[in-house]
Every structure is written in structure tokens, then in C-alpha cells.
Amino acid sequence: MISGIGGLRYVGLQNYRDLPLDVWFTDSLKNNLVYTLVVIPTSLIISLFVALVLNDKIFAPKPVRTMFFIPYIANIVAVSAVWMALYHPKYGPINAFLRTIGIDNPPEWLASTTWALPAIMIMNIWGGLGYNSVIYLAGLQTIPKELYEAAEIDGVNGWTRLRHVTLPMLTPTIFFLLITGIIGSFQLFGQVNIMTQGGPGRATTVLAYYMYVSGFRYFQMGYAASIAWVLFGIVFIVTLFQWRGQKRWTEYL
């Protein structure tokens, strides 16, 4: 391993052939897909509503916006440590609250194979709210007031206005958040490394974490590099699809 360039062994495409047979890899892929499919839509929808509210007249808009944004810039390690305490199955505040509202057997969160990944998902949706809403806010500001006035004259308001005026004008913003969101979600690593180390079992092993483990714990650098290439390939293809698709559903003024 530390034998330098002379220590390299050429194995052709063997690493790529081993990947689908490796349950660590297939589970990581599955976890990443589940994570992306749940977190991105939820995050985008909730952030949109937060941004719409923040855009309207609310009390102390600037401090409130900062409050929303702080989780995004807070240090991942510190935030993970706090959430680990929150998620404690017996003594954590979240389960204490769930018990008071009548749920007798609250989930064991980070100690459960079914709830560990959802726990991380919840934490990241909360964390991404601030960033997404700020981007949405910027997008909302670019919608020309005349469109809203025209809509009012036509007697449109509320949901219909959202559907027919705001959302179409926001499609470039949504497109941007979708791409960066998906790329970011495939890079999930910090929280997994600190809170669960991929466990329990393989419930929270994700591609970036498995890449780290196979490279730095098992010293299989070649294998880790092939995982990195697969990750690149996935993100590339997804972005390609979105780029082609944008012509059809985004509207620019």
C-alpha cells in the first residue's frame, strides 16, 4: 500500500465486476436512492412553503430568515452530536415528547435498523430548509409584480395563483435546487460517520461512507476508487437527464 507506484497491481475491470456482488455496495446504493427520493422532494416542498411565508409580511423578517439559515451553516459535527442526544431512545427529548402524546413504543431511531436512515433524513431536511428557502426567496423576488397584478384582475388567488403564476416562474429555481440537491444527497457522509458509522447493520451505509471505509479501513484503494467512479457516473447521468428535461418544463422570462 505504501509501496508507491511500483506497488500497483493491474486487474483490469475486476473491481467493477466485484461491485454488484458486494452486499455493502448494493445496500449503499439502495440507501442512497431511498435517501434521495425521500429527502429531495420533501425538502423542496417544505422549503417552498417556508419561503412563501417568509416572502410575505411577517414580523422581523431578517432575524427569522437568519434563524432558518443557521442550521445550514452550523458545523456538521456539532449538529450531529446534538441530534444524537435528541434521538436517544430512552432519555432523548424526541421520544419523551412522543410518549407524552400517547405513542407507547416510540422508534429507537439510531439504534434501529428501520429508523436509523429516516432519522438522518429528518435531520437533513431540517438542515437544508434554510438554504433552500433562501434560494427560493431570491427566485420569488424575480417574479415581476405585473404578473400578480394581472392575476388579481382576473380574480385568481390562493392555490390557483400558486399553481399558475408562482410555480411556473419558479421553475428555474426549482431546477437548480433539484440538481444541487441530488448531487449533494449522493455525497452524504458526515452524519453517517459520526452518528451511526453505517449501522446498525447496514441501515445507513451510503456510497460515500463505503468508499471511505473500503479505502481507509480495509486499504483497498483501487476498489474505493471504482466506487467513486460509479458515484460520478450516477450523478452525471441524473444531471444529464435533468439538463435535457429542463427544456420541457422550465420557463424563463
Added chain:
Amino acid sequence: MKNSMKVALSLVIITVLFTALPALAIAAEQVTTLRVWTGLAFDNGLPEFVEAFEAENPGIKVEHTRYMNDDAGNTKLETALLAGEPIDVYFSYGVPRLAKRAEAGLARDLTPFLKQDGLSVEEMVGTDAFYGLDGKIHGIPAVIEPTVIMANEDAFIEAGIPVPTEWTIDEFREVAKKLTKQIGTKTRYGVYGDVDLARMGLGVNYWYKEDGTSNFDHPLFRQTWQLAYDMMFKDKSRFPHSEVLARNLRVYPQDLLINEEVAMMVGGTWMVSLFSQLDRYPRDWRIVFLPLPVPERGKSYFNPGTKGQHIVMSSKSQNEEAAWKFMKYWLTHFSDYRGRIPSWKDADRNKAISLLLSGRSGEDPEKLYDVESFHRVVFDPSMKVSYDTITTAAAMIAQIVQEETDIFYTGGQTIDQLVRTIKRRADAAIRRAR
């Protein structure tokens, strides 16, 4: 800036650099700095040891760094070694890790140093320890650490159970059940920790068969896992795995005994040196030592403990002679400063034991421990400790076992699935490692 000023500034910088360089070179020649990385939990004993070593070896300075003995800490050590950070001596905990580091070329063969001093590890430590790959000596174990059960004596007295000097698994389960009780809002479980029946029955290289495939279809493995599961979910006398995961207790669980969250703890004698520090671990009851329970009375078994805490010289060390001096000094004298049971023949074992039991505050050992049981259990003359010679894919197999048992102990798969999956994945890992 004006052109002339730029020229003047560069001249000044160059002059300063040139005058500084010779000074650095001179400084480097006079003192050798040894960098030692250890996982020692608290600094007790280490500063005094280093002082004594430096006093005996003027010209050598020792800088020690602590790394946590969990996954992240070990990765930190290995990354530092790989990246060429100047580490001279480090400690390795557990045979799979040492084997992995030796395979990666991170450990220097100590055979020439031993020959030069006329020492033989078999004589000084014993033939029942892991030293290295391919007949080389990659690390020397500094301590003997049998696995024993440390228990809260008051819990036994309160439950009216006489402390057994030997017991079967069934008797062990009964006692654990009796010792489990509610104290206020907390539960005190009977026991924390694994009784590794497979290691006890199979001993050396118990993960591997003769033909090189994994040995996990041996019934003793199934029994070990089933016992743990039954004690957690049927008897409810064993500290639940979900808590271990939620509170990150895999590596340092010793607090549980002192906080009275468990009555008995299966663990290594390294915990005793922590328990002797009454200021950190206050208690007013004694710790009594028990041997591990056995499947059948009268038969002989291996102790799952090992000779461990290998001291290793980094293959990239530039100060080999100084490092070797340090390593010899450690093997012989460190137990004088901090209670652990040294494996090196020349070390003062009795001094080490008294230090171990009385702690650095010099308490009367009889107040803290049932000393008779300590000697009887830890130094049982019939104890056999196993040492592995085969280490193929050991790090991966360790991870596989941990992962799959995590799933099993949190109710995610049945015992049949567990055994099948571990066997299949371990075989695949062994095949890929070849």
C-alpha cells in the same frame, strides 16, 4: 509597491531564510524526538514514565499523542502512518488490526533488534501470542489480558447469592436473572458483555477451517449468538444492544458497572486500572472477580482474552535505535507506573498488580476488590489464552460479524439467516483477499 522596495524586501527575506536554516540543522542534530502514539485512556502514569525514560536516556525526547481506540481513532492513526507523518512507535489493539497494518507495510520487523540484544520473544513473553506475519515480529504484546467477569459484590450479597468460583452457562443465566432489578427509574441489568463460547471451545484461529474457508457454520458460533439473544430478549438480564448502539458503548463500557446499570461486566483486566481510580469512578462496594461460565463443568476451555496491546515500530521511523530503546523500556517498566499485567518476563509483575489494585491514590486494595478472587481468577494456572496465526481478511470479517449481529440483536433477522449470511460473506471476503 515601488520596484526598488520589492527588490529590497526579497533580499531581506532571502537573507533571513539563509540564516535560519543552519540554526535548524544544528538543533535537529542534538536531540532525537521520538513520537509515540498510544490509545491510553487517561494520562495517568504516562508523563511519569516518559520523565523516567528521558532521565535514563538523555538526548531522547518523547512526544506522545493519544488516539481513541475506536474506528475513527484507528483510521486517524493509519492515515497518519500512510501519509508519512513522523511516527516512531505506536500501539495496536487487537490482532486483526495489527495484521492489517503489517500487511500494509506499516510495521517494521523487530527480529534484527531482538537478535542484536540476544532476546527471544518466546522466552520473554511466551509462545501463545501473536507477533507478526510470515514468521516476522511485527509487534510485541505488552500486557496479558484475560477476559474475566467483574461484578458488584453488594449485588450478590443483597440477592443472597454466594459468589461462585466456577459455574455453567445455565447457572450463569440464573444468577444474571436474579441480579436484574429496577433501581428507581433505572434498570440494573444482570450482565453486560459477550460470553464467546466459540472462542472458548475452538481456541486458535477459530474463524477459519482447515481448508481456508470460514468456520462460522460451526454450532458453537450459533450457540454464542443465541445465548446473547436469549439473555437479552427472553431473560431480559443482559444490557440491551440497542442501548449499546444508541450510547456508543462498544469500546469503553466500563461506566456501566460503576453507575450500577449492570451488576456484572464481562471484560478485560484493563478496566481494573480504571476502576482503581476512585476519584473518577467512585463507589462504596467491592468488585469481585469471577471466571467465565462454561458449557460443561470439568472440561477445559480457552480464555477469550489475549496477550495484547502490541507495541509496534513504524516502518518509516528514522530513529530506530532510540525507538527500540523506548520499546524495551516500555515492556519492562511501564507497568511500574500504571497498573496492567505485563507480559514481558523482566517486568515486575507483583509491583504491577499492587499498583493495579490500589490505584495511584494508594487505596487499600482490600477495600476496593476481593483480592483473593482477583488472583484466583486472573492468574488461574490452568488458563489457556489463544493467539491467531491466520489473519486473512480479518478486519473485514470482524466488520461482517459486527454488522450482521447488530441486525440480529435488533430483531432484523433470524438466527438461521444470521449464520448463513455471515458464513457466505466471510467466505467471499476470504476469497477476495487472496
